[in-house]
Amino acid sequence: MPLLELHNVHSAYGNVQALKGISLHVEEGEIVTLLGANGAGKSTTLRSISGLTAVTEGEILFDGKPLARIKPEHIVRLGIAHVPEGRRIFPGLTVKENIMIGASGRGRLPRQQVEGEVEEMYQIFPDLQRLSDALGWSLSGGQQQMLAVARGLMSKPKLLLLDEPSLGLAPIIVQQLFATIRSIRGRGTTVLLVEQNANMALSVADRGYVLVTGNLTVEGTPAQLLDNEEVKAAYLGGGKHAESA
Numbered sequence: 001m002p003l004l005e006l007h008n009v010h011s012a013y014g015n016v017q018a019l020k021g022i023s024l025h026v027e028e029g030e031i032v033t034l035l036g037a038n039g040a041g042k043s044t045t046l047r048s049i050s051g052l053t054a055v056t057e058g059e060i061l062f063d064g065k066p067l068a069r070i071k072p073e074h075i076v077r078l079g080i081a082h083v084p085e086g087r088r089i090f091p092g093l094t095v096k097e098n099i100m101i102g103a104s105g106r107g108r109l110p111r112q113q114v115e116g117e118v119e120e121m122y123q124i125f126p127d128l129q130r131l132s133d134a135l136g137w138s139l140s141g142g143q144q145q146m147l148a149v150a151r152g153l154m155s156k157p158k159l160l161l162l163d164e165p166s167l168g169l170a171p172i173i174v175q176q177l178f179a180t181i182r183s184i185r186g187r188g189t190t191v192l193l194v195e196q197n198a199n200m201a202l203s204v205a206d207r208g209y210v211l212v213t214g215n216l217t218v219e220g221t222p223a224q225l226l227d228n229e230e231v232k233a234a235y236l237g238g239g240k241h242a243e244s245a
Ligand SMILES: Nc1ncnc2c1ncn2[C@@H]1O[C@H](COP(=O)(O)OP(=O)(O)OP(=O)(O)O)[C@@H](O)[C@H]1O
Pocket: 013, 016, 017, 018, 036, 037, 038, 039, 040, 041, 042, 043, 044, 045
């Protein structure tokens, strides 16, 4: 049974139909990437999974159970963490406080346990340990992105939803971030990764899907997608905001 299944998912913002029947699956232990141009519906797909945007038709199953009408905070407890585009860390809190907030959905936990889990995050993100007492606003873009991912992992997710983690980061930082995404999967967390940086996403993914204006057009392994003429023309080597014309 797949960890995550979307069947014919539709979603709208008022009369803007953002998703027009998305079907996809993510198996436990996979890194799956969702590629597509600006406005294709990638973020909306993640928001539908985490309960932030209503599904108007179709269904989403997690661990075989439907997520319909479950509130976002309960979806986190079921094991889905969503790291949204733009990071949204708390600028006035320290790095450590920001990380600890990620555990808050799990109820009251012994302080020692949370401290231990923060230490685990420092092993994955060594830079954050050094910056433990720094305030969120003082971090670079790459450090903020690492912090947002660490906070997401503190909910102990089975599935991590990452929305454009590479956005605005220098290439060397993007390399580090993607190495970290691999190590997160190595620890047993399944990853659904939304990216405009198709080359980078396909370098870590097991499979990928391409989304064009609310519809999935192609599914395949990285090798298949890298070889697909439509994908090549639209997303590979075409710059970050290449359109799918
Ligand atoms: N809050 C909103 N209100 C109205 N329309 C929205 C809203 N958010 C997204 N949309 C529209 O829904 C469609 C899908 O947007 P979505 O953000 O999911 O795309 P995306 O592929 O993630 O692109 P981007 O990389 O720009 O975030 C677009 O047409 C967009 O304009």
